């Protein structure tokens with residue numbers, strides 16, 4: 231009786247309050263742990279078990295945490311701002327960071343408007359006063375929004391939504407955003423000004439809606455506040471740190487700024503006696519505890535949005551809004567998928583087959599990868615590039631050391647000194663049997679001559695051996711692997727100077743030999759004696775490269791060919807050695823694809 235095998239489900243950690251609507255999508259497929267309020271140390275202790283981590287703004291996803299997360303594939307931010315996530319560290323580790331770029335935009339914009347009106351009409355103060363039994367009608371006289379200038383810093387999704395609502399109040403709308411979409415701005419009746427100084431001078435209400443980045447950190451400081459009208463009021467529903475809290479406190483005390491409505495703080499929750507806590511206590515400030523996204527609707531939106539992306543990533547698909555990976559249309563990804571497999575196999579075949587010529591530690595070479603036929607029309611070849619880097623490096627990278635993917639492929643290639651030159655060939659492929667060929671060409675000899683000295687057999691990965699009789703032919707020749715996809719299945723159609731179709735799958739014994747009587751029998755009988763079962767065999771004759779590359783066929787010792795044998799299981803090094811000799815073959819390698 232077959233014993234059922236138990237495959238544990240991937241584990242997902244929910245570190246903050248996330249709406250159950252999205253979590254329901256995860257619970258069938260994954261082991262979902264909801265653990266709120268963990269300290270940084272507690273989180274670090276358990277993170278190694280998880281493949282996905284879902285957070286909001288409170289969890290600090292540091293480089294240290296990410297390094298401790300051995301299995302993590304995705305950090306999902308159930309919201310917009312990813313300033314609490316070390317995206318650079320995640321990228322280096324191949325971890326995808328996703329967010330929900332628009333799920334809480336309306337909530338943040340409405341909260342901004344709520345704060346604007348609360349500040350304009352002294353709602354917080356009035357509420358407190360009346361609850362304390364007072365009736366202070368004249369002290370609490372406010373101002374109207376109608377006819378006032380709303381000055382918006384950052385005319386992105388939230389900024390534009392605020393503008394549209396404020397337009398209904400009859401406000402004059404100005405914005406400063408060097409990267410603003412001017413047609414969207416015009417459609418929302420917003421005038422974009424060219425300097426922050428211009429905006430500040432005009433503002434009756436100033437509202438901030440940029441991300442917290444180097445150019446926006448501390449952008450409203452003492453000098454900027456000094457240029458504003460004393461009747462101006464300031465709103466911040468973006469991020470603490472964009473306004474210098476000490477400078478704002480001084481301006482409110484001095485009466486050079488009339489009031490502020492603030493949702494976000496330099497430290498959250500604010501430490502006692504910090505500038506943030508003094509601002510919260512200030513009578514001219516309406517304060518909220520980072521509530522911009524806290525509506526039922528927004529929380530449902532962001533939860534579903536990021537949980538769907540977690541499902542995609544853990545199922546091996548691409549997410550729709552990764553912060554650190556190129557967004558690629560699902561349709562295009564479907565077209566690319568079989569080619570992604572092909573390119574990865576080509577890279578792996580390259581590294582394994584030529585392993586005696588490359589060295590794990592000094593793996594430095596230059597590759598040209600050429601896409602022909604329908605692949606020339608692709609919007610992006612990023613997944614193919616990533617697949618090539620993965621294929622090239624996986625055979626010489628200890629398992630689990632590095633998860634190479636679309637996120638970090640470029641970085642990894644750069645770190646390993648691999649140069650990949652991607653080309654799209656406009657050449658007519660009508661005469662070829664398949665419409666999309668991919669050719670990988672390693673300019674090994676020209677770019678790695680200095681690295682050759684430290685190439686040694688002992689450094690070859692143990693799963694791979696390439697042995698030679700005599701000098702390798704044409705060391706300075708480019709090494710070429712060509713493949714195509716047919717019926718969604720990858721095929722190799724050329725290996726070096728040899729042309730022949732084979733499926734790059736399983737364990738393959740690749741032998742170069744001079745085509746003479748008895749070679750096939752010799753190899754077959756030796757493998758038979760060693761108990762190696764042969765599943766299939768292909769003979770690849772010389773590719774006619776003369777016209778293409780100016781390289782003559784053969785080397786004067788008769789017609790060469792490649793024998794590609796699909797075998798069961800491993801082939802021992804002694805068996806491979808036994809194949810090489812005057813009776814047998816010139817060169818043999820074993821690859822596992």
Ligand SMILES: NC(=O)C1=CN([C@@H]2O[C@H](COP(=O)(O)OP(=O)(O)OC[C@H]3O[C@@H](n4cnc5c(N)ncnc54)[C@H](O)[C@@H]3O)[C@@H](O)[C@H]2O)C=CC1
Pocket residue numbers: 310311312331334335338383384385386387388389406407408409410439440441442445446467468469493494520521522523524
């Ligand atoms: N308080 C809360 O709960 C929430 C806060 N937010 C925050 O709101 C902010 C805006 O979010 P979105 O509108 O979704 O972002 P977005 O990316 O759509 O818009 C940001 C805008 O800022 C502009 N910008 C960038 N650097 C600038 C600079 N130096 N000067 C002027 N403009 C600059 C960009 O061109 C862009 O148009 C983010 O910081 C986000 O984290 C968003 C949702 C909820």
Ligand SMILES: O=C(O)C(=O)COP(=O)(O)O
Pocket residue numbers: 286287288308309310311312334520521522523524
């Ligand atoms: O989405 C954002 O950027 C927010 O600031 C919302 O934060 P939160 O998810 O409410 O902790």
